[in-house]
Every structure is written in C-alpha cells, then in structure tokens.
Amino acid sequence: MVAPGSVTSRLGSVFPFLLVLVDLQYEGAECGVNADVEKHLELGKKLLAAGQLADALSQFHAAVDGDPDNYIAYYRRATVFLAMGKSKAALPDLTKVIELKMDFTAARLQRGHLLLKQGKLDEAEDDFKKVEVRECLKLDQDHKRCFAHYKQVKKLNKLIESAEELIRDGRYIDATSKYESVMKTEPNIAEYTVRSKERICHCFSKDEKPVEAIRICSEVLQMEPDNVNALKDRAEAYLIEEMYDEAIQDYETAQEHNENDQQIREGLEKAQRLLKQSQKRDYYKILGVKRNAKKQEIIKAYRKLALQWHPDNFQNEEEKKKAEKKFIDIAAAKEVLSDPEMRKKFDDGEDPLDAESQQGGGGNPFHRSWNSWQGFNPFSSGGPFRFKFHFN
Numbered sequence: 001m002v003a004p005g006s007v008t009s010r011l012g013s014v015f016p017f018l019l020v021l022v023d024l025q026y027e028g029a030e031c032g033v034n035a036d037v038e039k040h041l042e043l044g045k046k047l048l049a050a051g052q053l054a055d056a057l058s059q060f061h062a063a064v065d066g067d068p069d070n071y072i073a074y075y076r077r078a079t080v081f082l083a084m085g086k087s088k089a090a091l092p093d094l095t096k097v098i099e100l101k102m103d104f105t106a107a108r109l110q111r112g113h114l115l116l117k118q119g120k121l122d123e124a125e126d127d128f129k130k131v132e133v134r135e136c137l138k139l140d141q142d143h144k145r146c147f148a149h150y151k152q153v154k155k156l157n158k159l160i161e162s163a164e165e166l167i168r169d170g171r172y173i174d175a176t177s178k179y180e181s182v183m184k185t186e187p188n189i190a191e192y193t194v195r196s197k198e199r200i201c202h203c204f205s206k207d208e209k210p211v212e213a214i215r216i217c218s219e220v221l222q223m224e225p226d227n228v229n230a231l232k233d234r235a236e237a238y239l240i241e242e243m244y245d246e247a248i249q250d251y252e253t254a255q256e257h258n259e260n261d262q263q264i265r266e267g268l269e270k271a272q273r274l275l276k277q278s279q280k281r282d283y284y285k286i287l288g289v290k291r292n293a294k295k296q297e298i299i300k301a302y303r304k305l306a307l308q309w310h311p312d313n314f315q316n317e318e319e320k321k322k323a324e325k326k327f328i329d330i331a332a333a334k335e336v337l338s339d340p341e342m343r344k345k346f347d348d349g350e351d352p353l354d355a356e357s358q359q360g361g362g363g364n365p366f367h368r369s370w371n372s373w374q375g376f377n378p379f380s381s382g383g384p385f386r387f388k389f390h391f392n
Contacts, residue, residue, distance in 0.1 A: 037066040056080050071100035087114050119191040125153045172203035194223050205233040208292040213237035228254045240291050244275035273349020283333035302334040
C-alpha cells in the first residue's frame with residue numbers, strides 16, 4: 001500500500017506540470033511542425049491524458065527524432081518524464097526548450113522549480129530572476145507560486161552562504177545552526193535535508209565531535225550510500241574514535257567513486273598506519289585519554305599514572321619490574337603527546353620513539369633500563385606539584 005503522504009507529494013509535484021499542457025494548444029501552432037511530427041504530438045497528448053505514460057513517452061520520442069528543433073516535442077516529453085517521477089530526465093529537455101525558445105516562460109518556471117528541488121539554488125534563482133514577476137503573475141493562477149519560490153530561494157541562499165562562511169572561519173557550531181535553519185525553512189524537499197545534513201556531518205567531524213559526526217554522516221549515507229563527502233567525514237570521525245577498520249572501509253568505498261582524490265588517498269594511508277600502530281604501543285591508551293585530548297588532560301593523566309606506577313611504591317621484585325616498565329611507557333607517552341611536533345608524527349601513524357619507524361634508524365631513547373631514570377622527577381615539568389622520590 002502506498003503511503004498517502006507520498007501520493008500527495010507526488011501529485012503536488014506533477015499537477016503544476018500537467019496544467020501547462022493547456023498552453024500547448026496555441027504554442028504548437030508556432031512551431032511549423034510537419035504532419036508526422038504533429039501526429040505523434042497529438043497522439044502522445046491523448047495517451048498522456050489517459051494516463052498511459054510509457055506509450056505517450058514513445059510518441060514524444062518519435063516527435064523529437066522527427067524534428068530535433070521542435071521545442072514543443074521536448075516540452076511534452078519533459079512533462080511525461082515529470083509525471084513518471086523522472087525529474088533528472090526532464091531537466092535536459094526543459095533546458096533544450098529554453099535554448100530553442102528563450103521566451104518560453106512556462107518552461108523556464110518549471111526548470112527553476114526543478115532546480116530548486118535539487119538544491120541548485122544559484123541556477124534556480126537565475127531562472128526566476130529572468131521571469132519578471134509581473135509576467136509570472138499573468139499566467140495561470142497556479143504560477144503565482146513563482147514569486148513565493150523566488151523569495152524562498154533568496155532566503156535559502158542567504159542561509160547557505162552564511163553557513164559556508166562560518167565553516168571557512170572554523171565556527172562549526174554556528175554553521176550547524178544555520179544548516180538546521182535551512183532544513184526548517186524547506187522541510188518538504190529531501191535534497192535540502194541531505195545537503196544540510198552532509199554539511200552538519202562535516203562540521204561535527206572538523207569540530208572533533210566524532211559521536212555526533214558518525215550519527216549524522218550515517219543518516220546521510222542511508223539516503224546516499226555513495227556520498228563521498230559523508231564517507232570522508234565519517235572516516236575522520238572513526239579515526240578519532242580509534243575505529244580504524246571502519247575508517248579504512250569508508251575511505252576505500254570513497255576511493256571507488258573518486259580514485260583521484262588526494263585527500264581520500266592520504267586519509268586511507270593514515271588509517272592503515274594507525275591500525276598498524278594500534279597493534280603496537282599506543283600512547284593514548286597508555287595514558288587512558290582520547291586522541292583529541294587537550295594538553296592539560298594529558299598532563300593530568302600522566303601525573304596520576306606516574307604516581308600510581310612509580311617503582312618506589314612496590315616492594316615485590318616482580319611487581320617492581322612490571323611497574324618499571326609501566327612507568328617508562330607512561331613517561332614515553334607524556335614525552336610524545338605533550339610535544340606538538342612529536343604528537344603530530346604519532347597521529348599520522350609514525351612512532352617518533354620507535355627506531356623502526358624512523359628513517360635513518362637511531363635508538364629509542366625510551367628503550368632503556370629503569371636505572372637510567374634514577375633521580376627523574378615526573379612532576380617537575382611545571383604546575384603546582386612537586387614530589388621528591390628516594391631511591392635505594
């Protein structure tokens with residue numbers, strides 16, 4: 001059973017186009033069509049009125065083939081495409097109509113309406129601008145919509161331009177609010193919802209809010225599984241959440257649709273390095289902090305763990321050896337993550353303290369015995385804390 005809402009929506013989109021057929025009775029006379037083409041046009045019109053869309057489409061195909069310069073043939077074929085719900089197929093025909101007859105106002109209005117639905121605001125606004133409001137209102141009463149559409153386009157354009165400017169400035173929360181307003185302004189057109197959510201997904205990803213980003217990006221991908229932008233942004237969010245397999249899968253899917261995108265290629269390589277790295281020593285896990293943790297969080301976690309695992313706290317030899325290794329790892333993690341340059345290397349999948357990952361070799365300064373740390377005060381790097389340890 002078809003949902004009533006979907007029927008209403010479909011009729012709402014098709015009805016205005018069927019009304020325009022009234023104009024064809026006098027428009028056709030201006031074309032100077034030959035007898036065969038005229039026959040196809042008339043038969044197609046009757047089939048369309050009877051609801052036999054496939055047969056009507058065949059007749060209009062024949063009319064276009066018989067006279068490629070007949071704008072009425074293209075116009076009627078576009079009408080059938082629209083009645084069949086194939087707006088993408090109708091758009092080129094409406095464009096051809098306008099190329100052949102630039103003053104064909106009804107075709108331009110219909111194209112503007114389609115472009116509006118597809119979210120192509122600049123093009124839609126251009127079509128509406130070219131149709132003077134006074135001329136628009138002279139048409140059938142149904143065409144008074146054009147003025148409302150024109151104002152709607154202007155409002156949406158303003159919101160989107162403002163949102164994009166905020167994104168460029170890194171003001172992602174404000175940009176998200178603008179795109180939410182876009183969806184409220186035009187809630188009945190799916191294209192605006194998809195595009196708005198796509199950009200909100202981007203904002204959350206860039207603002208390092210991975211949970212929200214993954215949720216919104218996934219909603220976009222449910223509607224458009226091949227949306228490369230959403231795949232890239234969700235992959236970045238997965239990286240923050242240390243979900244490397246999922247990130248790799250998203251980057252690979254995105255690469256299938258855009259193999260020349262350098263950002264995808266670099267993201268995939270990074271995700272693969274991080275996956276490999278996660279199977280070794282992970283400084284974030286050692287300190288128990290997220291990848292997007294601030295420096296203060298890192299220092300706080302380090303101080304707590306260094307105090308907990310300091311070897312002086314353990315008497316049993318086995319426990320002391322375990323604590324020594326743990327303490328060295330904690331110190332190494334703090335060393336890397338509190339240094340911006342070293343942290344960036346690690347975030348890119350390279351361990352700055354691992355000789356194997358360094359070109360030209362060199363030893364690992366943290367691969368040394370506990371004795372080399374005698375007298376080291378982990379709490380002496382600033383802050384209000386001062387501790388003194390005594391070693392045997």
